[in-house]
């Protein structure tokens with residue numbers, strides 16, 4: 320166990336409450352692999368006579384933003400302003416994803432439509448609340464040089480109006496090394512923080528980033544470590560900082576919270592806060608959304624990580640949506656602040672009496 324657990328108090332809650340009041344005017348440029356999550360809900364009445372599989376009678380469909388599009392959705396949920404750059408195909412998914420995003424207040428004018436590849440769509444069949452099968456439609460080969468150039472130029476043109484650059488890498492072929500290096504270099508030149516949710520084995524592509532947010536498995540794999548326990552988290556955190564030109568690293572650990580590694584501080588562990596976990600999918604997207612808004616609002620990395628940890632904890636408790644609203648975060652922070660205040664008063668009184 321990393322023996323430096325985070326200590327929070329009424330003052331740190333007040334600081335977080337101040338930070339979230341600025342979310343509204345923060346523009347986050349989100350670049351990455353956008354996806355559409357499609358759900359087919361139904362019920363099983365019998366086993367197919369054709370093969371030993373259930374027959375699902377389709378009752379309704381729902382759509383949700385996935386991948387980088389879910390990061391943008393989470394930023395909008397927290398009342399920030401996402402500028403979303405990604406590729407969609409000239410197909411049904413490419414029409415549905417913008418509509419899905421617009422319905423939750425995410426502008427889609429910067430999505431680039433291409434005939435070179437399909438929209439990444441994950442279709443899940445769910446019967447009686449049970450996930451029966453998932454069908455993926457995607458082409459994960461690297462995008463063409465011309466396409467990469469077009470995306471790069473688009474990102475460069477949006478950087479000057481952005482407070483933070485977020486790269487949401489789901490390894491679907493968009494983010495090649497040259498594209499990453501040109502947008503990271505330009506963001507740095509402009510003094511814009513770069514936060515990256517990484518994938519894959521080659522983290523050198525992310526050189527120059529302010530912060531990367533792998534989960535513990537991703538961090539261990541990137542370091543060639545064959546374990547995911549606390550010691551592996553600590554080793555990979557230190558190794559990523561030693562071997563990469565990145566300023567900091569936040570390793571998320573599901574129900575065990577997250578650990579922040581910075582160059583000039585000892586690692587700090589933030590325990591998870593969710594009480595009743597309902598749905599953990601997309602928690603990583605909530606983490607980077609809350610982090611980016613906090614950093615954009617001027618918070619230091621520890622305060623930003625605290626806000627991200629609280630936000631993800633609240634998001635996994637939610638039924639029916641993975642997007643957290645600002646009001647819920649504010650309410651939670653206020654009640655946390657008053658709990659700490661009461662505890663602090665009680666311990667002062669005890670001291671006084673003793």
Ligand SMILES: Nc1ncnc2c1ncn2[C@@H]1O[C@H](COP(=O)(O)OP(=O)(O)OP(=O)(O)O)[C@@H](O)[C@H]1O
Pocket residue numbers: 533534535571572573574575576577591592593596599600601602603604606627628629631632635
């Ligand atoms: N079961 C859980 N209980 C409490 N908090 C959780 C749980 N799962 C996730 N979280 C919160 O969400 C954060 C991110 O979760 P996790 O480490 O699973 O990210 P991830 O693997 O990138 O997720 P995904 O890829 O599904 O979006 C955790 O650091 C924690 O704050």
Ligand SMILES: [Mg+2]
Pocket residue numbers: 516534603604
């Ligand atoms: Mg993740």
